[in-house]
Amino acid sequence: MKRKLSNWALLLIILLGIFVLAACNDEETSSEDDSNTDNEEPSAEDPLTLTFFSADGTEKEFNDPVAQKITEETGIKLELDYPVGGNDEAIPLMIASGDYPDLIFAKGDIGKLIEAGGVIKLNDLIEEKGDNLKxxxxxxxxxxxxxxxxxxxxxxxxxxxxxxxxxxxxxxxIQMDVLRELGYPEIRTLEEFEAALTEYYEKYPEIDGQKTIPLSLLGSDWRWLITVGNPAGFAAGKPDDGQWAVNDDTGEATYKFLLPEFKEYFKWLNGMNAKGLLDPESFTHTYDTYISKLSSGRVLSIADQSWNIGDADKALVADGKEWKTYAPLPVTLNEDIKSQGLKDYGFAGGWGIAISSTSEHQEEAFEFLDWMASEEAQILVNWGIEGENYDIVDGKRVMQEDDRERMNTDKDYGKETGVGYYVYPFPQWGNGAVDSTGQSISPNTEQDIIDNFNSAEKEVLKEYEMENWIDWFPSPEELERSKHGTVSNYTIPAGSDLQIIQQKADDLTEQQITQAVLGDPANFDQAWDKMIADLEAMNIEQANQEMTKMVQDTMELWGTKE
Incomplete structure (x- = not known):
């Protein structure tokens, strides 16, 4: 009995030994494989995927021709994420979960990420391996x-x-057709702007069987700031400092809706509404509805950024409605005020792409961002691929005709080809930069812009004896470069008194200005006075003082403080 047990025991020992040796060999092989994987540089054949959240992103795969070329050159593939439905809680949710992507473009929420320790400092990486960025x-x-x-x-x-x-x-x-129909009038003030819209509207109460809309805004979402709040500042001759008005010499900042010139603008807008000249859906319709209205050609004027109406502009051109596209106007409250349309804010700094503190690929992520600042990358993201999007003619880059045409008429061109799509929000030289051969880094030089004007634009410019729309506006040199940049790009510390007061003030002004604009003109002054009193009650003066300090500190940091 004992002998049989001994034989079985011996057999078990031998079998266990074989299993242990096999396991060790497998582990060693696996370890060697893992080691090889860790040591191998990312390549186009075996790319490293970095997750990238962009607060300005849209649904998109990183698989267009330019994206594929980026992967070929860097061994990096991006997995793109964006805030679904414009959700502004994306960053707070990241912080709450502690689950961060490798790369984050958080816009104004970058301060929250810094406060939470969600992103890393880049100083050492820039010094050690940021030659392109430097x-x-x-x-x-x-x-x-x-x-x-x-x-x-x-x-x-x-x-x-x-x-x-x-x-x-x-x-x-304003629509080109309005200018043509009225004999190319000079429009410099709100009064002249309103007169032109009124005259054309009375002539053409309908366009293509639909009711004509003299002026339409988009105040139902975050674009309230873009089409309602900001135009008030432009009319008042104020540069774009977000919700603030800043004295560029002293750095003194004031919450802009406290200023009397802003009241003057909104009182005018209230009058436009009372006269039936303002789209009654300006504060309720969706972005898609707004763009659809513009695309129909029945909206005579807007107060908006060109990037926000790009789809409508391309749709109008594609439909042969060039005369229904828009000309920019240097309109202000009165002739003594200079339009700030060409204000030079200098390099804005502030917002940008950060690398998360939880990323397992921080060095690779930084190297990718540094490569995006290289000349090779800048030519690629701006121009596309040689032979596919542009050709070299007499040593110069020339955009292919079909690409140039699609760039001006097809809203999906950038998404489908990648050309121009990865300029923002990545490191970019700027449209005024030239490469090592002296060629523009952008395919849209001033001459290109002039050459690409549609037929209506060219005719209108000729009538006004101008080459470009900027000829209507005070030059950047006349307006002088900002010493403080733009407050709209500042990172206000999360949870600070300034941040809390401004958020309350923004919510209040958006609601009460909207109500005042849509209300009875007889009640406008009373409604405005109530808003000012409410702002003062929430200690807006403290916010003024704290923003003033932030502006002055920024000027000191930049070396522009006198």
């Missing part, structure tokens, strides 16, 4: 720093460093 930013690198108290750099990208001002955006815009 070359791109040059002496503007300080503008990436977070604050005087924390002069660390957390983000790169978003805005161009060297900018030229060949186009304007955000101003009042």
């Amino acid at each position: 070359a791109m930013y040059g002496d503007q690198l300080n503008r990436l720093r977070n604050s005087l108290e924390d002069p660390s750099i957390y983000t790169v990208g978003t805005y161009g460093v060297e900018n030229a001002f060949w186009e304007t955006s955000g101003t009042f815009q």
